Amino acid sequence: MMRVANLFLIFLVFAIHHLRCSSIMPESLPASSSEQPYRTAFHFQPPQNWMNDPNGPMYYNGVYHLFYQYNPTGPLFSDHMHWAHSVSYDLINWIPLDLALSPTKSFDNISCWSGSATILPGNKPVMLYTGIDSENRQVQNMAVPKDLSDPYLKEWVKYTGNPVINLPDGIQPDDFRDPTTAWLAEDGKWRIIVGSQKDKMGIAFLYQSEDFINWTKFDSPLHKVAGTGIWECPDFFPVWIDNKKGVDTSVMNLRVKHVLKVGLFDYAKDFYMIGNYSPEKENYVPQNELTPSTLRYDYGKYYASKSFFDPVKNRRILMAWVNESDSEADDIAKGWSGLQSFPRSLWLDQNQKQLVQWPIEEIEMLHENKVSILDKKLEGGSLHEVVGITASQADVKISFKLSNLEEAEELDPSWIEDPQLTCSKKDASNKGKFGPFGLLALASNDLTEQTAIFFRVFKNNGRYIVLMCSDQSRSSTKNGIDKTSYGSFVDINPQQDEISLRTLIDHSIIESFGGGGKTCITARVYPTLAIGKEARLFAFNNGTESVVISELSAWSVKKALINVKKTISCTDQ
Ligand SMILES: *[C@@H]1O[C@H](CO)[C@@H](O)[C@H](O)[C@H]1NC(C)=O
Ligand SMILES: *[C@@H]1O[C@H](CO)[C@@H](O)[C@H](O)[C@H]1NC(C)=O
Ligand SMILES: *[C@@H]1O[C@H](CO)[C@@H](O)[C@H](O)[C@H]1NC(C)=O
Ligand SMILES: *[C@@H]1O[C@H](CO)[C@@H](O)[C@H](O)[C@H]1NC(C)=O
Numbered sequence: 001m002m003r004v005a006n007l008f009l010i011f012l013v014f015a016i017h018h019l020r021c022s023s024i025m026p027e028s029l030p031a032s033s034s035e036q037p038y039r040t041a042f043h044f045q046p047p048q049n050w051m052n053d054p055n056g057p058m059y060y061n062g063v064y065h066l067f068y069q070y071n072p073t074g075p076l077f078s079d080h081m082h083w084a085h086s087v088s089y090d091l092i093n094w095i096p097l098d099l100a101l102s103p104t105k106s107f108d109n110i111s112c113w114s115g116s117a118t119i120l121p122g123n124k125p126v127m128l129y130t131g132i133d134s135e136n137r138q139v140q141n142m143a144v145p146k147d148l149s150d151p152y153l154k155e156w157v158k159y160t161g162n163p164v165i166n167l168p169d170g171i172q173p174d175d176f177r178d179p180t181t182a183w184l185a186e187d188g189k190w191r192i193i194v195g196s197q198k199d200k201m202g203i204a205f206l207y208q209s210e211d212f213i214n215w216t217k218f219d220s221p222l223h224k225v226a227g228t229g230i231w232e233c234p235d236f237f238p239v240w241i242d243n244k245k246g247v248d249t250s251v252m253n254l255r256v257k258h259v260l261k262v263g264l265f266d267y268a269k270d271f272y273m274i275g276n277y278s279p280e281k282e283n284y285v286p287q288n289e290l291t292p293s294t295l296r297y298d299y300g301k302y303y304a305s306k307s308f309f310d311p312v313k314n315r316r317i318l319m320a321w322v323n324e325s326d327s328e329a330d331d332i333a334k335g336w337s338g339l340q341s342f343p344r345s346l347w348l349d350q351n352q353k354q355l356v357q358w359p360i361e362e363i364e365m366l367h368e369n370k371v372s373i374l375d376k377k378l379e380g381g382s383l384h385e386v387v388g389i390t391a392s393q394a395d396v397k398i399s400f401k402l403s404n405l406e407e408a409e410e411l412d413p414s415w416i417e418d419p420q421l422t423c424s425k426k427d428a429s430n431k432g433k434f435g436p437f438g439l440l441a442l443a444s445n446d447l448t449e450q451t452a453i454f455f456r457v458f459k460n461n462g463r464y465i466v467l468m469c470s471d472q473s474r475s476s477t478k479n480g481i482d483k484t485s486y487g488s489f490v491d492i493n494p495q496q497d498e499i500s501l502r503t504l505i506d507h508s509i510i511e512s513f514g515g516g517g518k519t520c521i522t523a524r525v526y527p528t529l530a531i532g533k534e535a536r537l538f539a540f541n542n543g544t545e546s547v548v549i550s551e552l553s554a555w556s557v558k559k560a561l562i563n564v565k566k567t568i569s570c571t572d573q
Pocket of ligand 1: 105106109110134
């Protein structure tokens with residue numbers, strides 16, 4: 001009773017401060033947590049139905065906006081996608097609003113697909129999005145807020161002259177989508193890219209415009225790579241070469257490099273390149289190639305991401321769609337499908353070879369019950385339970401110190417090609433020398449259910465190589481779930497650096513950050529025993545060599561107010 005009363009009080013206070021009655025649709029509360037063990041506490045999700053790509057994230061006049069692909073009629077993907085809309089003052093608690101875009105006009109009446117926000121001079125937001133038109137062609141459309149004095153920008157008006165960009169010659173009608181945030185070039189014209197393909201060559205078409213209405217395509221795309229299939233949800237933005245702050249999308253100088261991220265539909269994964277953009281040549285020269293084994297934002301379930309520059313805290317924020325791993329029948333039973341990742345800030349690593357990602361600091365608002373462990377030796381084959389926190393809703397940081405590294409196993413060179421495969425062959429029950437060691441998340445009392453996030457250290461030509469894995473093979477006793485193991489290498493030197501792991505655990509999602517955010521892995525899991533208060537958390541070492549936990553800090557994470565629809569009437573205020 002106490003808990004219910006508290007929650008109600010928090011909600012009431014929150015409602016008075018932030019909610020405007022007129023914008024809230026009354027709706028019953030989501031089913032109780034015992035009926036819905038996989039709903040999350042601090043990850044963004046709508047109260048029900050299907051959600052996928054984040055769209056048009058932006059900060060405008062004190063408010064963060066997130067739009068997202070949404071099917072208002074059910075828990076599965078639909079041929080008629082809409083843009084749903086939520087706003088936030090802190091990127092943690094989210095207020096649901098009415099749908100922002102629905103398929104209604106000849107230029108988008110089959111579907112309103114993904115797009116991006118740009119803030120034009122004079123502080124005017126504008127949205128470019130892909131419409132599937134009445135002839136089943138993908139075209140690019142524009143929409144603007146109806147009333148700039150509305151603090152939530154609830155209503156959006158489509159430009160009557162849409163589409164602003166038609167399908168280019170020689171491109172299939174379903175291969176042209178997802179316009180980016182525009183950047184302003186030195187010639188005073190805006191630039192955007194749009195994802196496409198021709199004969200399996202992935203393409204980022206480049207356009208320019210003075211007025212955001214009349215767009216002209218450059219003959220050469222910004223970039224293209226043969227054999228990669230269609231590029232979805234491209235993102236193109238600068239990062240400082242020498243600090244962790246974010247950079248506004250239009251900044252162009254010698255202190256930045258440019259990131260080109262593309263979602264490869266054929267792999268359902270987000271890949272990125274780091275490189276140099278020359279505005280005078282209108283081309284992009286990446287320093288790393290785009291291949292299936294190249295850099296990815298996340299080596300687990302994480303797709304269709306989009307970033308935006310947050311001018312308040314001077315950072316670039318990244319959000320992505322995290323798909324389900326259960327079956328369509330499960331989604332129908334749950335009544336929903338899809339989450340957004342916890343927002344991450346991202347920046348260029350000191351070595352300028354990769355990006356680093358880290359959960360935004362606002363998560364600290366939700367921390368409670370901190371527990372710590374210092375300098376604890378974990379013998380080979382041992383477990384250490386982390387008690388005193390809610391293990392199903394937690395933020396855990398752990399770092400390991402290793403000595404006698406010369407005892408490490410030799411790396412088999414064939415493992416380098418496919419670290420994910422190595423992780424599934426050498427799961428957490430497969431003893432090595434240094435490793436597997438790490439965390440057992442969402443573990444049941446008898447350990448039949450557990451998700452192990454762990455490291456292994458190998459010797460290779462006088463160097464040491466660190467592999468990071470997320471092993472879902474024992475995550476649930478349920479069948480019909482995709483329990484693929486994920487993994488990648490972490491670019492650190494364990495002779496100098498401790499091996500660190502941070503893991504966000506939220507009922508059915510586990511987001512892990514290895515090596516301070518150099519390697520990220522997100523997993524979806526559906527335990528049947530390790531749910532709610534039954535879930536346990538351990539540090540473990542299943543190698544033969546001992547390791548030392550130099551430091552562990554863990555917190556329970558409180559429930560955020562995410563898209564909770566108002567159930568009290570306005571007069572209650
Ligand atoms: C879209 O518009 C076309 C012509 O304007 C119409 O024939 C078609 O029925 C519409 N489709 C939907 C799904 O509303
Ligand atoms: C559109 O822009 C192009 C190039 O910037 C220009 O040549 C053309 O005249 C413009 N068209 C209209 C209708 O303004
Ligand atoms: C979503 O998850 C299902 C089940 O694991 C998988 O088959 C599908 O490829 C995923 N789709 C995307 C876009 O991630
Ligand atoms: C450690 O290895 C043993 C033997 O292979 C296995 O039974 C046990 O489940 C493993 N522990 C973990 C946490 O995977």
